Every structure is written in C-alpha cells, then in structure tokens.
Amino acid sequence: MKVIVTRKQMEAEAIASFELAAVDGAHLPPFSAGSHVDVRLPGGITRQYSLCNSPDETHRYLIAVLRDPQSRGGSLAMHDAVSEGSELEIGEPRNLFPLAHEAKRTVLLAGGIGITPVLCMAERLAQIGAPFELHYCSRSIEKTAFVQRIRSSSFSQNAHFYFDAGPETERFRAEKVLSGYSSGDHLYVCGPGGFMDFILASAKEHGWDETSLHREYFAAAPTAKEDDGSFEVQVSSTGMVLNVPADRSIVDVLSDAGIAVPVSCEQGICGTCVTRVIEGVPDHRDMFLTDAEHARNDQFTPCCSRACTPRLVLDL
Numbered sequence: 350m351k352v353i354v355t356r357k358q359m360e361a362e363a364i365a366s367f368e369l370a371a372v373d374g375a376h377l378p379p380f381s382a383g384s385h386v387d388v389r390l391p392g393g394i395t396r397q398y399s400l401c402n403s404p405d406e407t408h409r410y411l412i413a414v415l416r417d418p419q420s421r422g423g424s425l426a427m428h429d430a431v432s433e434g435s436e437l438e439i440g441e442p443r444n445l446f447p448l449a450h451e452a453k454r455t456v457l458l459a460g461g462i463g464i465t466p467v468l469c470m471a472e473r474l475a476q477i478g479a480p481f482e483l484h485y486c487s488r489s490i491e492k493t494a495f496v497q498r499i500r501s502s503s504f505s506q507n508a509h510f511y512f513d514a515g516p517e518t519e520r521f522r523a524e525k526v527l528s529g530y531s532s533g534d535h536l537y538v539c540g541p542g543g544f545m546d547f548i549l550a551s552a553k554e555h556g557w558d559e560t561s562l563h564r565e566y567f568a569a570a571p572t573a574k575e576d577d578g579s580f581e582v583q584v585s586s587t588g589m590v591l592n593v594p595a596d597r598s599i600v601d602v603l604s605d606a607g608i609a610v611p612v613s614c615e616q617g618i619c620g621t622c623v624t625r626v627i628e629g630v631p632d633h634r635d636m637f638l639t640d641a642e643h644a645r646n647d648q649f650t651p652c653c654s655r656a657c658t659p660r661l662v663l664d665l
C-alpha cells in the first residue's frame with residue numbers, strides 16, 4: 350500500500366511518531382492490538398513497526414520510531430529521510446503478538462520504544478474492561494514517549510512508570526511485579542533484547558508458565574557465528590538438494606534456485622519465513638519460536654537459522 354506521512358511529531362527525546370494515511374484518502378485495512386506493518390524505507394530496507402493508535406480508527410496508522418545510531422539504518426532513515434508529505438510503501442497489518450482475550454489478568458511490560466504495541470493493548474483491554482496492569486520502564490522521563498496519553502487515559506491508575514536513571518525508588522523491581530502468578534494470567538513484554546530476556550527469565554523464576562509469556566522483539570543480534578559451516582537442504586516436493594555455504598542464508602540459496610520463501614525481517618523475529626522441517630535438526634537462531642517449539646525441531650526460520658545435521662529436508 351502507498352501511504353503518505355500526514356504528521357511527524359517528536360514524542361520524547363529521540364522518539365518520533367509518524368501518522369500514515371492512504372495516499373488516495375481511502376480507509377486503511379483493519380488491525381488488532383499488537384499488530385505491526387512492514388515499512389519499505391528510503392534506501393530499500395524494510396522494517397517492522399507496531400501500530401500504536403486505536404484499532405477503531407480506519408483513517409490512519411500511527412507508528413513511533415526511536416532514533417538509534419547503533420541500528421542497521423532503519424531508524425535513521427525514518428528520522429532523517431522521512432518527513433511530513435513523504436510517501437512510503439507499507440504492507441498490510443499483521444499480528445504476531447495478539448492478546449489472549451480470555452486472560453484472567455494481563456500484565457503488560459514495555460521497555461523504551463517497546464511501548465508501541467503495548468500501549469495499543471492497554472487501550473484495548475481498558476476498552477473491554479479486562480483486568481490489567483501496565484509497567485513501563487525507560488531511562489528517564491525525557492526519553493519516555495506517550496506519557497501524557499497514558500496519564501490522561503482511563504487506565505492511568507493501572508499504569509506504572511519506572512526510570513533506570515532515577516533514584517532507587519523509581520526503578521523497576523521484578524519481584525514486586527512478577528510475583529503472584531496464577532493460572533490464567535498472561536504477560537506481554539516488548540522492548541530491547543536485554544530487557545526482554547531479563548523479564549522473561551524473572552517471570553519464569555517467579556513461576557510463570559511458558560505458555561502465558563508473550564514477547565515481541567524489535568531487532569535481533571547478528572546470528573552468524575565464526576565457526577558456521579556449510580550443509581545441505583533438500584526440497585521435499587522435488588528432491589532437489591542445495592548446498593548452503595557458510596556465508597549464505599538458506600532463504601538466499603533457495604531463492605537462487607527459484608524457490609521463494611516469504612520473508613520480512615530476515616533476522617528471526619517476525620516468523621514470516623517459518624518452514625516445516627521433515628528430517629534433520631535445525632540450528633535455531635531466531636527469537637520468534639518458543640523454547641518448546643525449538644525443542645520439537647519440526648519447524649524453523651530459514652532466514653537466519655542453520656543446521657546441526659549435514660542435511661535438512663524441508664517441507665517446500
């Protein structure tokens with residue numbers, strides 16, 4: 350879809366929001382809380398951004414982007430090369446981080462820019478009257494987006510802010526938030542990788558069941574390893590066998606052979622490329638599948654994962 354940036358606004362230090370509308374003014378496809386869109390950026394790269402406006406709105410999508418000089422270029426392109434009036438190409442909203450509406454209680458945890466899908470979830474839960482709490486961690490109030498929107502919301506009494514750079518009393522304490530798990534509770538976390546790993550590990554320590562933990566990563570650490578070797582993949586429908594050299598991904602090799610596996614993030618976070626494995630053991634390098642799904646070894650993400658066995662037979 351072609352969209353136009355109708356508004357660009359700073360929401361906090363280094364965080365800008367972008368309001369997107371259809372170029373022809375048409376209604377935009379619907380979405381649900383937790384959804385994201387793929388945005389094709391100037392320079393040809395594609396990035397995923399969570400939608401953080403109300404799903405009841407059909408005239409606009411709202412995304413927010415942290416300007417991160419360490420990133421691989423997506424956030425800099427959004428901040429520096431996109432302005433009001435810019436036209437962008439985006440994909441239809443997809444939801445890989447949906448709310449479990451049957452939850453008895455929902456705990457929402459956001460780290461920094463991870464607030465974007467989480468805020469949409471909080472507003473949805475407030476709208477349907479579901480019990481929830483929002484815990485929002487950031488470095489300082491200056492770096493915290495959407496403070497006013499949260500403080501003036503109907504759920505402000507359920508929202509808690511924590512600031513790492515503040516005094517001890519303002520910092521997040523996992524045991525306070527994560528103890529008291531009972532069956533039917535669900536936890537959603539989004540933010541930087543280290544924050545999410547800490548929250549998920551703490552939740553497990555406090556007895557949260559793996560199936561009640563939901564996560565959405567923004568960016569993955571590089572997955573290539575120095576001792577990566579070559580291996581083979583076999584396409585089960587045709588029997589074709591391809592060699593995957595140490596320096597290439599499985600999707601690239603398949604693509605060269607005319608077999609297109611749909612991809613989006615190409616770094617193991619979105620799940621678009623998940624493919625069934627019929628034989629062989631994958632070397633999982635994604636952050637999309639759960640530990641239990643990894644252990645089953647019957648599916649994997651060929652955009653970044655590799656093989657532990659000499660050959661993988663793929664359901665393609």
Ligand code: FES
Nearest residue numbers: 613615620622652
């Ligand atoms: S393309 Fe996103 S996980 Fe593979």
